Amino acid sequence: MRLWGGVDVTLVERETAFVSCPLSNLVLGGYRTLGELTRGYEGLAAAGVKLVRGNAVAIDPDKRVVRLADGSQLPWDRLIVAPGIDFDTAVTPGLQAALDAGIVTHAWKAGPQTLALRRQLEALPDGGVVAMTIPRAPFRCPPGPYERAAVIASYLKLAKPRAKLLVLDANAEIQSKKALFERAFNEHYKGIVEYRPNAELREVDGRLARFDFEDVRADVLNVIPTQRASTLAHEAGLVTVNKRWVGVDWLTLQSQAQPGVHVLGDATFSAPLMPKSGHMANQHAKVAAAAVIQLLRGEPVNPAPLVMNTCYSYLSATHAVHVASVHPYDAAEKTFKAVPASVGVSKDWNTAEALYAQSWAENIWSDALAL
Numbered sequence: 001m002r003l004w005g006g007v008d009v010t011l012v013e014r015e016t017a018f019v020s021c022p023l024s025n026l027v028l029g030g031y032r033t034l035g036e037l038t039r040g041y042e043g044l045a046a047a048g049v050k051l052v053r054g055n056a057v058a059i060d061p062d063k064r065v066v067r068l069a070d071g072s073q074l075p076w077d078r079l080i081v082a083p084g085i086d087f088d089t090a091v092t093p094g095l096q097a098a099l100d101a102g103i104v105t106h107a108w109k110a111g112p113q114t115l116a117l118r119r120q121l122e123a124l125p126d127g128g129v130v131a132m133t134i135p136r137a138p139f140r141c142p143p144g145p146y147e148r149a150a151v152i153a154s155y156l157k158l159a160k161p162r163a164k165l166l167v168l169d170a171n172a173e174i175q176s177k178k179a180l181f182e183r184a185f186n187e188h189y190k191g192i193v194e195y196r197p198n199a200e201l202r203e204v205d206g207r208l209a210r211f212d213f214e215d216v217r218a219d220v221l222n223v224i225p226t227q228r229a230s231t232l233a234h235e236a237g238l239v240t241v242n243k244r245w246v247g248v249d250w251l252t253l254q255s256q257a258q259p260g261v262h263v264l265g266d267a268t269f270s271a272p273l274m275p276k277s278g279h280m281a282n283q284h285a286k287v288a289a290a291a292v293i294q295l296l297r298g299e300p301v302n303p304a305p306l307v308m309n310t311c312y313s314y315l316s317a318t319h320a321v322h323v324a325s326v327h328p329y330d331a332a333e334k335t336f337k338a339v340p341a342s343v344g345v346s347k348d349w350n351t352a353e354a355l356y357a358q359s360w361a362e363n364i365w366s367d368a369l370a371l
Contacts, residue, residue, distance in 0.1 A: 005293035010074060011044060012066065014055040018369060021141070022278045023314075023361050024110035025148045028118050029155040031317040037110065037361075043370035056081075059236035061258040078292045080253075082264040082281065083233040083246075085140055087225035094204040095223060103206055104221045107148075108140065120220045121155060127162040131209060131218035133201045134169040135226040138245075140266045140276045143176035143323070145169075145224055147313040150181065153189035154316040165193045166216060168209070170200035176275070177313060177323055177345060184315045184349065229267035238263060245269035250335050252291035252301055253284055262288040273338040274327060275309060282364055283307035305329045307336060312357035320354040321346035 018039045026032040045051050054068040059081070065073045087106065089096040098104035105117040124130065130152060134145040149167045156163045167185075174181050174195075185193040203210040207221045228234075228244040238255050240247040246263045247256040250271055255261045265281035274280060284307070291301040310324045326342035329335070346353060365371060 004289060005296070007293065007296060008050070009048070010050040010052055010076075011041070012052045012054055012056050012068065012074065013041065014053070016053070017041070018365070019110045020278075020361065020365065021110045021144075022312075022364075023357075024107075024114050025144070025151045026314055026317070027110075027114050028107070028121060028148065029151040029317060030118070030122075031151070031314075034110070034114060039365050039369050039371060041369065043366075047370045049370075056232060059232070059238075059258075059261065061236075061261055064260065076260075078260055078262065078296060080262045080264065080285075080288055080292065081232075081236075081238075082285075083230040083238070083267045085227045085266045086230045088228050088244075089225050091226050092201055092204060092223070095201075095225060098204045098206060098221075098223075104204060104223050106223055106225055108144075108224050108227075117220075117222055121152065124156075124160060124163060124219055126160040128160070128219035129164050129166065129217075130156070130220040130222070131166040131168060131216050132222040132224070133199070133209060134167070134171065134224055136170045136200065137175050138270060138276060139224065139227045141278070141311075142275050143181075143311060143313045146174055146176070146181040147315070148222075149193060149195075150184050150189065150313075150315040151317075153185070153192045156192055157189060161192075163192070165189075166218070167193060167195045168199040168201065168211065168216065169195065169197050172197050176311070177321055180313075180315075180321045180346060180349065188315065188349075227266075233263070233267050236261070238267075241269040250287075250329060251303070251305065252295070253288035254291075262292060264288055271327065271336040273325065273343075274336060275311065277309055277311050279311060279360075279364065280307065280309045282368060283309070285368075303329075303331065305336075308342075310360060312353065312360055314354060314357065315349045318351050318354050319349040320357045321349050322353055322356070 020037040057069050058067040067073050107113040107117040209216045238246045240257050246267045253262045264284040266276040287305045294301045306328045308326045312322045314320045324344045325338045327336040327338050330337045
C-alpha cells in the first residue's frame with residue numbers, strides 16, 4: 001500500500017518477528033525449525049512503513065484512533081486490521097485448564113506451542129498413542145489439521161513405528177483435499193493413523209478426551225479448539241455474523257458495522273468456498289489496500305476485483321499436494337464466488353510439489369514483508 005499509493009502507513013505489531021503458520025506443521029515432524037520460518041520486519045521499514053511495536057487493545061471508530069496496551073493512541077484516516085482468531089475454549093470444559101498446565105497443546109498459532117507439541121512427540125514412547133481433535137468448521141486453514149496428521153504419522157512411521165495416531169474430527173468428513181488425505185491415511189500410513197469422523201470433543205480431563213460415545217486417553221493430546229474472530233474484533237463492534245465472525249463489504253473489505261475500518265483474513269465471515277488461508281489473507285490485503293487508496297483520493301474503487309487461492313499441504317518431509325482456485329467478484333450477489341472450472345487439486349502426492357510449496361512460502365513471505 002505504501003508503495004502503491006504514496007500514503008503514510010503505520011504498522012502496529014506486537015511481535016518482534018513474523019513466524020509463519022504455513023509450514024509450521026513440518027516442525028512437528030522435525031523437518032523444519034521455527035527459525036527457518038521466521039522473518040523480520042526490516043523490509044517494510046525500508047519501504048517507508050512506520051513500525052510501532054505494541055498491542056492494539058481498542059478501536060474507537062468515532063474518534064478514529066487505535067489505543068495500544070501502553071495507553072498511547074494512534075490516529076487514522078482509514079484503519080486496516082487483521083485481528084486474527086481467538087480460541088473459544090469455554091465450549092469445551094477442562095480444555096483451558098489443560099492448556100494452561102501444559103498437559104494439552106493446540107499448536108494452532110506458530111511459536112512456543114509448536115515447540116511444546118514437538119517435544120511431546122519426541123518423548124512419546126514407541127507404542128504410545130497420539131490423539132488430535134479437530135473442531136467443527138469453519139476454522140483457520142481447512143487442510144491444516146489433516147496435513148498435521150500426515151506429518152506426525154510420517155514421523156511416527158520412521159521414529160516410533162509401533163505408535164498410533166487417532167484423528168478425531170467433529171466434522172462428517174475431511175474438509176479439504178479429502179481424497180488425497182484419505183489415500184495418505186489408508187495407504188501410506190496404514191496401521192498408524194485411525195481417522196474417526198463425527199467425533200466432537202465434549203470435555204478434557206488432563207490427557208483424557210471425552211466424546212459422546214467414548215473416552216480417549218492419550219500419551220499426547222493435541223486439541224485444535226473451536227475458533228472465532230479475536231477479542232479485539234468483538235470489543236470493537238466488528239463481529240456481526242453468528243456472534244463469531246466479521247461481516248465485510250467484499251468490494252473494499254470494509255466492516256459492515258464500522259465505517260472506515262477494513263478487516264482482513266481469518267476473522268472475516270468467508271465468502272462462498274473461500275478458505276481461511278494465508279494466501280487468501282494476502283489477497284484480502286491487496287483488495288483492501290487498492291480500495292483504501294482510491295477512497296482516500298475520493299475516487300471509485302475497482303468494481304471487479306479478483307482473488308485467488310493456492311494452498312499446499314505436506315504429507316511427508318518430501319511429498320506435498322495442493323489445491324488452487326480463482327474467485328472473481330460477483331456484483332449481483334456482492335461477494336466473491338469461486339469459478340468451478342478453476343478449482344484444481346493434485347492427482348497424488350509428489351516430490352515436485354514439496355519444492356513448489358517451499359517456493360510458495362518464500363515468495364509469499366517476501367511479498368507480505370517486502371523482503
